[in-house]
Amino acid sequence: MILLAPMEGLLDHTLRDTLTRVGGIDRCVSEFIRITDMLMPKKVFTRIVPELLNGGLTPAGVPVRAQLLGSDPVCMAENAARLAELKPAGIDLNFGCPAKCVNRHRGGAVLLDEPELIFEIVSAVRRAMPEAMPLSVKMRLGYMDQSRTLDCAQAMVEAGAEELVVHGRTKADGYKPPAYWDRIAAVREAVPVNVVANGEIWNVEDALRCQAESGCADLMLGRGIVADPGLALAIMNPGHAPLSWAQLMPLIEQFWGLVRQHVGHKHQGGRLKQWLHYLRRRYPEAQEAYLRLRTINDPEVLQAQFFRATAGRAVG
Numbered sequence: 001m002i003l004l005a006p007m008e009g010l011l012d013h014t015l016r017d018t019l020t021r022v023g024g025i026d027r028c029v030s031e032f033i034r035i036t037d038m039l040m041p042k043k044v045f046t047r048i049v050p051e052l053l054n055g056g057l058t059p060a061g062v063p064v065r066a067q068l069l070g071s072d073p074v075c076m077a078e079n080a081a082r083l084a085e086l087k088p089a090g091i092d093l094n095f096g097c098p099a100k101c102v103n104r105h106r107g108g109a110v111l112l113d114e115p116e117l118i119f120e121i122v123s124a125v126r127r128a129m130p131e132a133m134p135l136s137v138k139m140r141l142g143y144m145d146q147s148r149t150l151d152c153a154q155a156m157v158e159a160g161a162e163e164l165v166v167h168g169r170t171k172a173d174g175y176k177p178p179a180y181w182d183r184i185a186a187v188r189e190a191v192p193v194n195v196v197a198n199g200e201i202w203n204v205e206d207a208l209r210c211q212a213e214s215g216c217a218d219l220m221l222g223r224g225i226v227a228d229p230g231l232a233l234a235i236m237n238p239g240h241a242p243l244s245w246a247q248l249m250p251l252i253e254q255f256w257g258l259v260r261q262h263v264g265h266k267h268q269g270g271r272l273k274q275w276l277h278y279l280r281r282r283y284p285e286a287q288e289a290y291l292r293l294r295t296i297n298d299p300e301v302l303q304a305q306f307f308r309a310t311a312g313r314a315v316g
Contacts, residue, residue: 001217016064021060081129153166196219204238
């Protein structure tokens with residue numbers, strides 16, 4: 001099973017829509033919905049996870065679990081109950097975000113120093129959800145160190161989490177290579193639920209090594225599949241031909257159409273350049289386009305410069 005990772009500021013519903021059209025992705029997790037001290041209106045959930053208006057599925061039919069982030073058990077439970085009314089494909093809890101602004105407000109990875117609080121949060125959310133609705137958790141190996149990794153994982157499962165996604169680094173590690181896939185194996189051995197390995201999977205060889213070192217059959221892909229949209233297909237189907245730039249162009253066009261529809265005018269160009277920045281790791285054509293377009297901010301000018309020059313046609 002291949003999961004598409006939540007990536008705040010990058011992997012929103014527009015890119016989820018585009019990447020799931022390629023194939024190979026079995027499930028998505030949305031970017032986090034920040035829960036503080038209030039019950040969110042349903043429109044907040046549907047704005048961040050518009051798939052809730054499509055039966056919890058992307059247009060390609062891939063299920064999406066909506067992710068909550070917060071530290072107040074009662075407030076998290078109340079919001080989980082409201083979110084459950086919208087019938088997502090499941091609810092996921094974020095104990096992995098390394099962002100300083102999130103950690104400073106007691107969200108994400110900082111809670112990995114408090115397994116007792118994690119137990120309270122997961123327990124409260126599980127009780128608030130319909131029994132049949134899946135609950136999963138995303139975590140890192142720890143905050144500043146790995147001393148409480150297993151305490152946290154066991155607390156999550158004892159509280160009712162049915163699946164753990166483990167990013168093989170601590171918050172202190174950030175996104176610096178390597179990811180410690182072998183240390184995910186200790187989590188897998190310590191809990192009786194499915195464990196999904198995540199972190200630093202850029203190609204098929206990485207995926208195979210991650211599976212071997214972690215002992216996990218299931219993987220979550222983030223930056224690697226943004227850089228190579230055909231990666232999930234390649235992992236699931238050995239020998240599958242790589243996605244060519246010509247095959248990718250219609251997907252970029254589709255993504256650009258969604259960006260023009262859903263993103264504010266002044267940020268539209270930035271979203272395309274952001275994806276090109278990742279794609280240039282895999283595609284020389286993306287490198288050339290990125291260098292040519294990086295100083296252009298006007299969406300109309302960028303559209304003309306990129307699509308007419310690269311694909312021979314414009315996107316309206």
